[in-house]
Amino acid sequence: MSFGSRLAAAVAARGPLCAGIDPHPGLLDAWGLPRDASGLERFALTCVEALAGRVALVKPQSAFFEAHGSRGVAVLERVVAESRAAGALVLLDVKRGDIGSTMAAYAEAYLADGAPLAADAVTLSPYLGFGSLDPALDLAERTGRGAFVLALTSNPEGASVQRAAAGGRSVAQAVVDAAAARNATAGGPGSVGLVIGATVGEHGLDLSALNGPILAPGIGAQGAGPAQLRAVFGANLPHVLPASSRDVLRHGPDVAALAAAAERVNAELSAAV
Numbered sequence: 279m280s281f282g283s284r285l286a287a288a289v290a291a292r293g294p295l296c297a298g299i300d301p302h303p304g305l306l307d308a309w310g311l312p313r314d315a316s317g318l319e320r321f322a323l324t325c326v327e328a329l330a331g332r333v334a335l336v337k338p339q340s341a342f343f344e345a346h347g348s349r350g351v352a353v354l355e356r357v358v359a360e361s362r363a364a365g366a367l368v369l370l371d372v373k374r375g376d377i378g379s380t381m382a383a384y385a386e387a388y389l390a391d392g393a394p395l396a397a398d399a400v401t402l403s404p405y406l407g408f409g410s411l412d413p414a415l416d417l418a419e420r421t422g423r424g425a426f427v428l429a430l431t432s433n434p435e436g437a438s439v440q441r442a443a444a445g446g447r448s449v450a451q452a453v454v455d456a457a458a459a460r461n462a463t464a465g466g467p468g469s470v471g472l473v474i475g476a477t478v479g480e481h482g483l484d485l486s487a488l489n490g491p492i493l494a495p496g497i498g499a500q501g502a503g504p505a506q507l508r509a510v511f512g513a514n515l516p517h518v519l520p521a522s523s524r525d526v527l528r529h530g531p532d533v534a535a536l537a538a539a540a541e542r543v544n545a546e547l548s549a550a551v
């Protein structure tokens with residue numbers, strides 16, 4: 279079954295929230311955990327226990343694991359495996375993008391059957407050219423996995439590149455169009471998604487041909503909520519996966535409180551999309 283179809287079924291069953299697992303040093307402090315690999319492990323596995331049996335999609339942020347070296351990456355491997363075992367799809371937020379031959383190695387790392395860090399989907403950066411992502415998009419298609427490609431990111435700095443004009447359309451629209459072309463032959467929900475921040479305001483993007491999911495980070499800590507989702511995505515709301523990390527995670531370390539926060543946010547966002 280394709281990632282697009284698996285994702286649609288998961289969202290129908292569990293709601294649209296994509297719960298971020300971002301072990302920020304400040305959150306480790308707030309949870310009373312040491313800023314080391316043992317604190318990271320306690321934090322991340324608590325998140326898995328509270329979230330992975332409840333939400334459709336969890337999104338571990340690789341940077342916070344990599345910061346702890348090989349022990350952090352080992353924790354990330356457990357987070358991926360245990361989240362999947364608990365029924366969540368895993369979107370590994372690695373934002374990879376490189377020349378095609380190196381991209382093939384990244385694809386093997388995250389999208390090949392049996393790879394230690396194989397997730398259901400990854401985030402990719404198209405700023406070496408959308409075509410440079412082909413090795414990852416091809417392997418994802420062959421293995422029933424997916425990708426979310428950065429189009430219009432939630433940070434204010436992204437606009438200077440992503441809203442720039444590129445041959446009669448914006449750079450972001452060119453990314454949208456390339457993703458739509460990839461999904462055109464999917465025969466169901468496409469597996470090539472986009473990242474468009476819930477914070478971006480007026481964007482002018484034509485998303486009508488996308489036939490794929492849209493990850494919308496920026497909920498909570500970056501200031502966006504249901505009103506911004508409605509304003510930014512309009513008719514495309516049914517395809518939107520609002521993503522929130524810190525705003526949910528601040529309710530830990532109590533598993534029940536963390537789970538309740540995720541359920542509350544998920545219910546609010548379900549009503550919005």
Ligand SMILES: O=c1ccn([C@@H]2O[C@H](COP(=O)(O)O)[C@@H](O)[C@H]2O)c(=O)[nH]1
Nearest residue numbers: 339431432433475495499500522523524
């Ligand atoms: O445009 C983007 C793409 C990715 N992110 C990532 O999402 C989370 C956001 O965390 P919050 O605590 O909910 O702000 C984080 O991992 C980012 O790297 C994004 O924010 N914007």
